[in-house]
Amino acid sequence: MQNNCHLSVLIHEQAKHYGSRAALTFRMFGSLAWKTVSWKQFSLRVKQVSNAMLNLGIQPQENVAVFAQNCIQYLYTDFGAYGIRAVTIPIYATSSEQQIQYVVKDAGVRFLFVGEQEQYDKAHRVFALCPTLERIIVFDHSVRISTHDPHALYFEDFIALGENLPRQSQVEQLWKEASMDDTCNILYTSGTTGESKGVILSYGQYHAAFEANHECVPVTERDRVINFLPLAHIFERGWAYLCLTEGAQLIVNTYPQEIQQSMRETHPTCMSSVPRFWEKVFIGVKEKIESSSAAKQRLFRHALKVGRKHNIEYLSHGRRPSLALALEYQLINRTVLSLVRKQLGLEDANFFPTAGATVSPEVEEFVHSIGIDMIVGYGLTESLATVSCDHRGEPYTIGSVGRPISSIQVKIGDDGEILLKGPTITKGYYKREEANRVAFDPDGFFHTGDAGYMRDGELFLKERIKDLFKTSNGKYIAPQMVESMLLVDKYIDQIAVIGDQRKFVSALVVPEFRLVEDFAREHGISFESREDLCANQQVYDMMMERISTLQQQLAHYEQIKRITLIPHHFSMENGELTNTLKLKRPIIHRNYKEIIDKMYEE
Numbered sequence: 001m002q003n004n005c006h007l008s009v010l011i012h013e014q015a016k017h018y019g020s021r022a023a024l025t026f027r028m029f030g031s032l033a034w035k036t037v038s039w040k041q042f043s044l045r046v047k048q049v050s051n052a053m054l055n056l057g058i059q060p061q062e063n064v065a066v067f068a069q070n071c072i073q074y075l076y077t078d079f080g081a082y083g084i085r086a087v088t089i090p091i092y093a094t095s096s097e098q099q100i101q102y103v104v105k106d107a108g109v110r111f112l113f114v115g116e117q118e119q120y121d122k123a124h125r126v127f128a129l130c131p132t133l134e135r136i137i138v139f140d141h142s143v144r145i146s147t148h149d150p151h152a153l154y155f156e157d158f159i160a161l162g163e164n165l166p167r168q169s170q171v172e173q174l175w176k177e178a179s180m181d182d183t184c185n186i187l188y189t190s191g192t193t194g195e196s197k198g199v200i201l202s203y204g205q206y207h208a209a210f211e212a213n214h215e216c217v218p219v220t221e222r223d224r225v226i227n228f229l230p231l232a233h234i235f236e237r238g239w240a241y242l243c244l245t246e247g248a249q250l251i252v253n254t255y256p257q258e259i260q261q262s263m264r265e266t267h268p269t270c271m272s273s274v275p276r277f278w279e280k281v282f283i284g285v286k287e288k289i290e291s292s293s294a295a296k297q298r299l300f301r302h303a304l305k306v307g308r309k310h311n312i313e314y315l316s317h318g319r320r321p322s323l324a325l326a327l328e329y330q331l332i333n334r335t336v337l338s339l340v341r342k343q344l345g346l347e348d349a350n351f352f353p354t355a356g357a358t359v360s361p362e363v364e365e366f367v368h369s370i371g372i373d374m375i376v377g378y379g380l381t382e383s384l385a386t387v388s389c390d391h392r393g394e395p396y397t398i399g400s401v402g403r404p405i406s407s408i409q410v411k412i413g414d415d416g417e418i419l420l421k422g423p424t425i426t427k428g429y430y431k432r433e434e435a436n437r438v439a440f441d442p443d444g445f446f447h448t449g450d451a452g453y454m455r456d457g458e459l460f461l462k463e464r465i466k467d468l469f470k471t472s473n474g475k476y477i478a479p480q481m482v483e484s485m486l487l488v489d490k491y492i493d494q495i496a497v498i499g500d501q502r503k504f505v506s507a508l509v510v511p512e513f514r515l516v517e518d519f520a521r522e523h524g525i526s527f528e529s530r531e532d533l534c535a536n537q538q539v540y541d542m543m544m545e546r547i548s549t550l551q552q553q554l555a556h557y558e559q560i561k562r563i564t565l566i567p568h569h570f571s572m573e574n575g576e577l578t579n580t581l582k583l584k585r586p587i588i589h590r591n592y593k594e595i596i597d598k599m600y601e602e
Contacts, residue, residue, distance in 0.1 A: 015043035049080025051162025060085035068115025090232035092579035180204035198430030208423035221247030238385035263345035307369035469500030534565035
């Protein structure tokens with residue numbers, strides 16, 4: 001049963017109900033051993049953080065920043081801050097020094113919590129450039145603090161300031177004063193098209209979002225929910241907090257690159273993720289099957305066919321499968337599909353919210369066919385995550401982003417733009433009056449910048465309006481749609497579709513080098529470097545042939561005519577990716593201008 005109380009007291013109210021039951025499963029920094037914390041212990045630690053913050057002089061509605069990867073201390077800090085009505089500002093653990101400096105200055109941050117050595121070092125280097133910054137509090141006790149740094153404090157020493165709850169009466173008074181109108185978080189957007197803006201999120205937005213999502217997302221106290229995305233991402237943050245309101249156990253995954261191993265070790269029932277995770281699963285399973293015997297390949301293809309018929313052709317349309325199909329699916333599910341899920345650590349899979357980019361229909365069908373309930377959705381930081389999602393028990397369409405949640409009004413503008421209004425929508429951007437005037441129309445609808453349409457109660461996305469480009473022949477191209485179609489190929493790791501004001505569509509392609517190297521060895525192609533592979537005509541022809549096969553359903557003018565293979569990845573360091581790994585197209589066009597121009601030479 002959901003407890004949708006104010007976030008300032010949520011952990012303490014849940015502790016009264018659940019007591020010694022496990023609330024959090026986690027690993028300490030650098031450790032391989034999983035540990036648990038009960039709701040009662042969680043509550044005590046949050047109270048200690050609230051007391052320590054008051055002892056440091058943190059004021060109600062003051063901005064406090066957290067620059068760390070997911071960890072148990074992160075949650076203690078967030079909820080401890082809420083307990084004294086402070087505002088937390090999450091900063092992605094991969095952020096650059098310039099980004100940290102920007103946020104700290106823009107928000108006037110005095111206290112910055114950091115995770116590991118890398119985050120501490122960056123924070124230490126920008127300290128002198130941030131006039132408001134007074135303290136750096138370090139989560140990982142193995143971090144080497146500079147001998148010339150009198151401003152840094154280990155989290156254990158910080159906690160000691162509130163260990164015996166010396167300011168608890170003041171904390172409890174602040175609980176009483178807490179308002180749904182208070183600012184809870186300021187989340188700085190990734191900024192694919194310009195300067196990062198701080199999105200203001202209130203407690204009232206969270207409250208409305210929890211209520212609306214509770215109606216359509218069936219997470220319960222029986223679920224074990226693992227983190228995959230960073231808590232700096234609104235999707236993970238909103239989802240994790242929703243799970244806590246339901247009494248579910250959170251599994252805190254600190255190292256994203258270890259997620260599949262963590263899943264096999266902890267056996268979660270739910271996880272929010274982006275489509276790229278499932279694309280990698282799809283490619284991995286296909287690879288494994290292709291290397292199996294002919295008999296195993298036939299068995300798995302038959303299992304997928306049965307799974308697709310049962311879960312998509314019938315269940316997704318709200319139809320009841322025949323008894324014969326239901327019995328065959330039960331057998332296939334128990335003997336074949338369950339083995340696939342077990343390999344992922346998902347023996348007890350409940351459901352898996354997925355959003356953040358376009359989901360390839362091929363991948364979505366595959367995930368449902370193997371018996372995993374992928375709940376596809378759509379949302380923004382400004383809408384506190386969910387705008388729409390598939391609703392459990394209701395028909396859904398492969399390719400849609402589900403049905404709008406109950407509290408939100410969705411309107412499609414004259415140009416196809418999705419417009420939003422409701423209690424989960426931000427009141428605006430922090431200290432950005434001009435941006436606020438542009439973002440909201442006179443009727444109070446927020447302009448998302450995404451194009452879409454409604455059909456039979458479901459929302460379908462077309463493209464980011466600013467990402468749409470027009471060829472010199474006047475044809476509009478949706479690059480994300482083309483990219484998502486091609487990323488299901490096992491030989492493609494990253495791809496950027498090019499074509500704005502050009503006479504045809506081209507692409508920059510980063511291959512999956514492990515597989516391309518295997519291909520080269522099998523075909524007697526000598527190489528000493530990735531540059532050699534990318535320059536090889538036989539490798540080029542193979543990649544182009546695979547792309548041509550995948551894009552057959554596109555209109556002729558949408559199809560990629562030329563590619564350039566890139567020997568290194570697009571990266572955040574070069575400014576080519578946002579913290580949420582979205583392409584920054586203007587930067588890519590600038591960084592690869594010569595290569596792009598060459599593709600259009602006669």
